[in-house]
Amino acid sequence: METMSGRAMVVEDEAALASLVASYLERDGFEVTVTGDGADAVALARKVDPDVVVLDLGLPGLDGVEVCRRLRTFSDAYVVMLTARADEVDTLVGLSVGADDYITKPFSPRELSARIQARMRRPRTGFTGEQTPVTRAPDRVFGDLSIDVLGREVWVSGEPVHLTRTEFDLLAALSSAPGTVFSRARLIDTVWGPEWIGDDHLVDVHIGHVRRKLGDDAAQGRYVRTVRGVGYRMGTGR
Incomplete structure (x- = not known):
């Protein structure tokens, strides 16, 4: 170690x-x-x-x-x-x-x-209870959703959204390859690490949190879409 x-x-x-x-x-x-x-x-x-x-x-x-x-x-x-x-x-x-x-x-x-x-090994968000307005161009945009990967900040319609470290890492992983479907196993490896052992239902729980905070849901899938039997991918924001 x-x-x-x-x-x-x-x-x-x-x-x-x-x-x-x-x-x-x-x-x-x-x-x-x-x-x-x-x-x-x-x-x-x-x-x-x-x-x-x-x-x-x-x-x-x-x-x-x-x-x-x-x-x-x-x-x-x-x-x-x-x-x-x-x-x-x-x-x-x-x-x-x-x-x-x-x-x-x-x-x-x-x-x-x-x-x-x-x-x-992954960085903290530096959360202080509040987030500041957008101060630079976001790295990734999906309709009203903007993601600043380096700054680890997220906005919906210009309003800051606080995500926990794990929630942000999931969103960053999905948005890194918008056209790719990520299996639960791949998300576990990416976010929790290959050493993690446990129930991959953990991914579903955190995806639910991300959707709720972004004002999205499984039926709409504007920002995070479920691909049945496979996993998740980014939506277009529409």
Whole structure:
């Protein structure tokens, strides 16, 4: 594993597991903050501005879903949700509030480390809660949708749209080859990395988020079109 640098937060009320995860992240070069309390995690995140948050779904009090929802109002940190239950409902609930990935307990700390390493090679959006108006010509235009790939900014009809890091990466991948249909497997490799192991339904969840934020839907497919049985491609914007 390559050594990386950055700030990580582990939000886990099981002390032994929190300590184990933290030790792996520290080995990988991260400065780590650990807490077992959801409300404390939100407050700490505002102070330390983490690049990565490893977040337990089943926290007492303020649970992982609510913590993630609040984090997404001010942070674009890469959020990995930990869950003790493998059923799809918990997974989808976590992802619906902006989690980038999930992993089911018990899990291999090496696998968690590999996923984080793969994602951290991609840049952050620098999200501060607001985006500025268009200041330069966008790289890609699809009707009313404008994408500035280098600046990692998106606008619809001139209005800024905030996408999480994962959502932006999906849109950037699709828009890089507008006439190409991307399978779920190809999008997983491109956005999450070839090391990622899990359910490719993850792609569908995040595509749904992208469509909602762009004011699009599967029936219209103005910006993102579903190719049944294959995957997704960019629409024309009409």
